[in-house]
Amino acid sequence: MEKLMHRIVNSPLRSSLLVLILTFMFAIGINTVFIDSSSDGLLTKGDPDVQYVKEIKAVFGDAVLHSIIFKSNTIFREDVLQRVMDLTFDAEGLKGVERVVSMATVSNLKGDNGTLNTDILLMDVPQTSEEMAILKQDTLSNPMFISEVVNKTGSVTGVHLFLNNVDNEKDFDNRILKDIQELVKKIKKGMAEDIEVYHIGSPKVKTDIINAINYDGIHLTPLAGLAIFIVLLLFFKTGSAVFIPIFTGILSIISTIGFMGFMGYGINPVSVIIPTLLFVMGATEDIHLLSEYMHELENGVVKKKAILNMAGKSGTAIFLTSLTTLIGFLTIAPNSIPMLREFGIAASFGIAINFIITILTVPTILRLYKTPKVSAKKESRPIKYFR
Known part of the structure; x- marks a missing residue:
């Protein structure tokens, strides 16, 4: 040396x-x-459980999901429901959002005088207390909606955005996150203090x-x-x-x-x-x-x-x-x-x-x-x- x-x-x-x-x-x-x-x-590497998860993803897909959660004493109120509708329609227009699942997109399947009603659950914001009560009853009595778009008590609702990077953008995660954050910022304007909004999802965690x-x-x-x-x-x-x-x-x-x-x-x-x-x-x-x-x-x-x-x-x-x-x-x-x-x-x-x-x-x-x-x-x- x-x-x-x-x-x-x-x-x-x-x-x-x-x-x-x-x-x-x-x-x-x-x-x-x-x-x-x-x-x-x-x-x-080589773990059987990891391989099993990969096989599941290969068959059923690996959805990339952003969720915007609204929380209040009750979500069955005009200001919350209007924001759910606005966010849903705005999110559907974002490039890279494949579909949106919320109260404004799910079908309210129920029997009505011998016919099957397939209308959207939240087509319009209820204007009367009677209409609001019907919406609440339809939502909380349907097990398909529980834990998907609302919780059991009706105090939380979610707007779920399923993403698909069809154009293979290199900076897709950052771009879509900024677009979604802009929408969240928009709906928060003039919002009552007793309403809480959370933005969650694996893409946001990755960006963080x-x-x-x-x-x-x-x-x-x-x-x-x-x-x-x-x-x-x-x-x-x-x-x-x-x-x-x-x-x-x-x-x-x-x-x-x-x-x-x-x-x-x-x-x-x-x-x-x-x-x-x-x-x-x-x-x-x-x-x-x-x-x-x-x-x-x-x-x-x-x-x-x-x-x-x-x-x-x-x-x-x-x-x-x-x-x-x-x-x-x-x-x-x-x-x-x-x-x-x-x-x-x-x-x-x-x-x-x-x-x-x-x-x-x-x-x-x-x-x-x-x-x-x-x-x-x-x-x-x-x-x-x-x-």
Whole structure:
């Protein structure tokens, strides 16, 4: 390992080119990375129950459903029923809504003087108390309506939207969610305070997961970088010590996300922590090298010799550190749960590529940076011992 590190120190141009080639090669895969909000990654591969569910979906279909729920002391009142009708008709006009099930679309099948009445349950909003009482009786006495469009007590009703992405829109979930939210916002205007409206459904949950993943990716990784920046600035008080770990961390993150794209992995609630993980864990290797470099300078060693000594003394240590960490993450890879398996493989790759980028980049950057001003320090015995 010492010979390899010395060759890297003596070949800064080759090392830099190799880092650029590796990063660019893996960065191409970023274009194919997607955000995975499905729950399929949590299902055990090969589980008989999972296979059974897939067979059921293949036969009966897998309906994508949004439900808008109205809740009040009673839903048999003009303002609630009018909003149910308005929402039903507006939703039927949305692109991607295959059908709508509500009180305004279900048939009120009942016998009437020897004939079968097939009229829609809610054709018009009742204008009199007698008409409202008839509607309530028809609704709550029909078991077909209970738990589908109303509850047993008549305090809750739902408008269910069944979706079908016939045009295979890439951003279908987000687009249809925004359209439905606009309708919900519209019906809430001027609504009485005792009426509650809920928007539920797996597509909304998926969108919330996507938003949470985006939020974590945008905020957590920069926060990790900022924390590393502050710590390094306080301890080393030099620009190179701050710049190097952040630079190698960014290159490692780019390469790892690109690798995930090539492997067909998505960014899910588990793998979203990988960039932050690489920033924090990857910085330890840089800190180890920088600490040894500063120690050599404090002992009066000239710059190039200090870099060579740093590489020789710390190369094996950071290799073993990276190797044990990599093996630790690799133990997750055989997991039968796809989400955990992908995390183990991607995190292992990230640790490996971070080590490669670190040993190729740190000596080169230190050679380019001006030598920091350090003064000889007399260390206490405990510090000398741990060195």
